[in-house]
Amino acid sequence: MPVHVEAPFPGTILQIMVNAGDVVKEDEELLVLEAMKMKNPIAAPSDGRVKEIMVKVQDEVKTGQVLIVLE
Amino acid sequence: MLEAILNGLSGLTMGFQHLFVDWRSLVMIIVGCVLLYLGIKKDCEPLLLVPIGFGCILVNIPLSDVMLKDGFLRVIYDAGIATELFPLLIFIGIGAMTDFGPVLAQPKTFLLGAAGQFGIFLTLILALYLGFPKLDAVSIGIIGACDGPTAIYVASKYAPHLLGAVAVAAYSYMALVPIIQPPIMKFLTTDAERKIVMKFTARPVSRTTKLLFPLVITIVGGCIAPKGLPLLGSIMLGNLMRESGVVARLTKASENEIANVVTLFLGLAIGATMSGPAFIRTETLIVLGLGFLAICLDTVCGVLFAKLMNTMSREKINPLIGAAGISAFPMAARVAQKEGYKYNKKSHLLMHAMGANAGGQVGSVIAAAVMLSVLAGMGIIG
Numbered sequence: 001m002p003v004h005v006e007a008p009f010p011g012t013i014l015q016i017m018v019n020a021g022d023v024v025k026e027d028e029e030l031l032v033l034e035a036m037k038m039k040n041p042i043a044a045p046s047d048g049r050v051k052e053i054m055v056k057v058q059d060e061v062k063t064g065q066v067l068i069v070l071e
Numbered sequence: 072m073l074e075a076i077l078n079g080l081s082g083l084t085m086g087f088q089h090l091f092v093d094w095r096s097l098v099m100i101i102v103g104c105v106l107l108y109l110g111i112k113k114d115c116e117p118l119l120l121v122p123i124g125f126g127c128i129l130v131n132i133p134l135s136d137v138m139l140k141d142g143f144l145r146v147i148y149d150a151g152i153a154t155e156l157f158p159l160l161i162f163i164g165i166g167a168m169t170d171f172g173p174v175l176a177q178p179k180t181f182l183l184g185a186a187g188q189f190g191i192f193l194t195l196i197l198a199l200y201l202g203f204p205k206l207d208a209v210s211i212g213i214i215g216a217c218d219g220p221t222a223i224y225v226a227s228k229y230a231p232h233l234l235g236a237v238a239v240a241a242y243s244y245m246a247l248v249p250i251i252q253p254p255i256m257k258f259l260t261t262d263a264e265r266k267i268v269m270k271f272t273a274r275p276v277s278r279t280t281k282l283l284f285p286l287v288i289t290i291v292g293g294c295i296a297p298k299g300l301p302l303l304g305s306i307m308l309g310n311l312m313r314e315s316g317v318v319a320r321l322t323k324a325s326e327n328e329i330a331n332v333v334t335l336f337l338g339l340a341i342g343a344t345m346s347g348p349a350f351i352r353t354e355t356l357i358v359l360g361l362g363f364l365a366i367c368l369d370t371v372c373g374v375l376f377a378k379l380m381n382t383m384s385r386e387k388i389n390p391l392i393g394a395a396g397i398s399a400f401p402m403a404a405r406v407a408q409k410e411g412y413k414y415n416k417k418s419h420l421l422m423h424a425m426g427a428n429a430g431g432q433v434g435s436v437i438a439a440a441v442m443l444s445v446l447a448g449m450g451i452i453g
Contacts, residue, residue, distance in 0.1 A: 008271060008419035008421075008422075009271050009419060009421055009422045026416075027416040035421060035422075036401050036404070036405070036421060036425060037401070038401075038405050038408065038421065040408065040412070040419065040421060041412070042419075043416035043417070045417055063271055063272070
């Protein structure tokens with residue numbers, strides 16, 4: 001069952017640390033979302049494999065927008 | 072002829088000779104250098120600490136006349152600090168920079184911004200207990216606003232002899248918020264509380280609400296606490312200009328050019344109040360100690376109030392955001408986000424903490440305004 005990693009608040013994607021196909025562990029940092037001039041790491045909510053990365057660096061994202069899909 | 076030349080040359084060494092006459096001036100030159108080091112090397116509030124540090128050095132150089140009548144720092148001091156003009160101009164800039172959207176979207180976080188001001192009043196009581204005169208105690212307590220311009224405004228008006236110590240304490244502790252707050256936040260919360268996840272749902276805030284907010288706060292707040300109207304009015308004027316969107320040039324000038332020029336003058340003039348004989352006193356150390364306590368108490372009250380709200384709220388509140396209810400914006404909100412994430416990688420408190428933090432910014436000004444008006448009502452101030 002796919003797990004959606006969503007943006008917790010609006011911001012800009014600053015860095016993506018994983019690639020599609022990577023196996024990740026729970027709490028492993030996947031990307032960095034910049035908001036209010038602060039770099040906020042977004043971690044994997046569970047173990048899984050990166051199925052799809054829905055954003056790219058410098059993308060502006062909204063609250064709840066799916067950033068990465070894990071399976 | 073030779074004698075005249077020798078006398079002339081001895082004039083060049085007079086400053087060095089006097090350097091060791093009063094050791095306090097020498098110590099303050101070193102303090103000025105430390106402030107410069109903190110600002111330049113450690114990036115600790117450089118916009119303020121660099122001019123304050125340099126002003127401190129200038130005023131302590133022996134035979135310096137910068138703070139005597141018509142000296143250039145005296146002119147700046149008289150023009151902007153003695154008249155309370157500089158902190159108010161800075162406030163217009165702060166209002167122009169601040170988005171109160173997060174607090175308007177989550178009105179309950181405004182309560183945390185109010186709770187975060189209790190440190191002011193507790194420290195005021197403590198300073199009175201320690202025997203400080205009433206107006207000195209007010210100026211010391213206001214360090215707990217964690218808000219430089221508010222502290223400078225109050226101290227310059229009611230206890231100018233404490234201005235240097237109050238300003239240095241306010242700005243130094245603001246810069247130290249990421250170090251001061253986390254141990255207190257940890258001490259007052261359980262592991263389970265620190266891990267509470269708060270979902271952020273972006274509730275849209277209408278333009279009308281954003282426009283009405285500064286107006287209502289100014290009129291209602293001004294009627295409740297007229298003594299604080301200059302503070303409230305200037306921050307809200309800046310915010311109204313920002314939200315109206317029709318005076319972009321004025322907004323931009325307020326948050327950039329005016330704020331920059333005033334920050335330079337404000338820092339220099341504050342540094343100029345730090346002459347050795349005036350600054351090196353036991354009183355200064357006590358002021359610095361009480362100021363530290365004020366900020367700790369703000370954090371304690373904010374976190375405890377968030378825990379109290381938790382007992383009454385159906386939606387759980389992570390008490391860490393209570394620590395953001397102070398005026399150090401957005402630093403305190405960042406601390407809450409960082410700490411929350413440290414304990415739970417699924418927790419993102421930033422937006423909630425921003426609400427509390429923006430509430431704290433208004434709260435500190437309102438707290439100062441209320442305190443001044445209460446004192447006026449009691450006949451303590453004119």
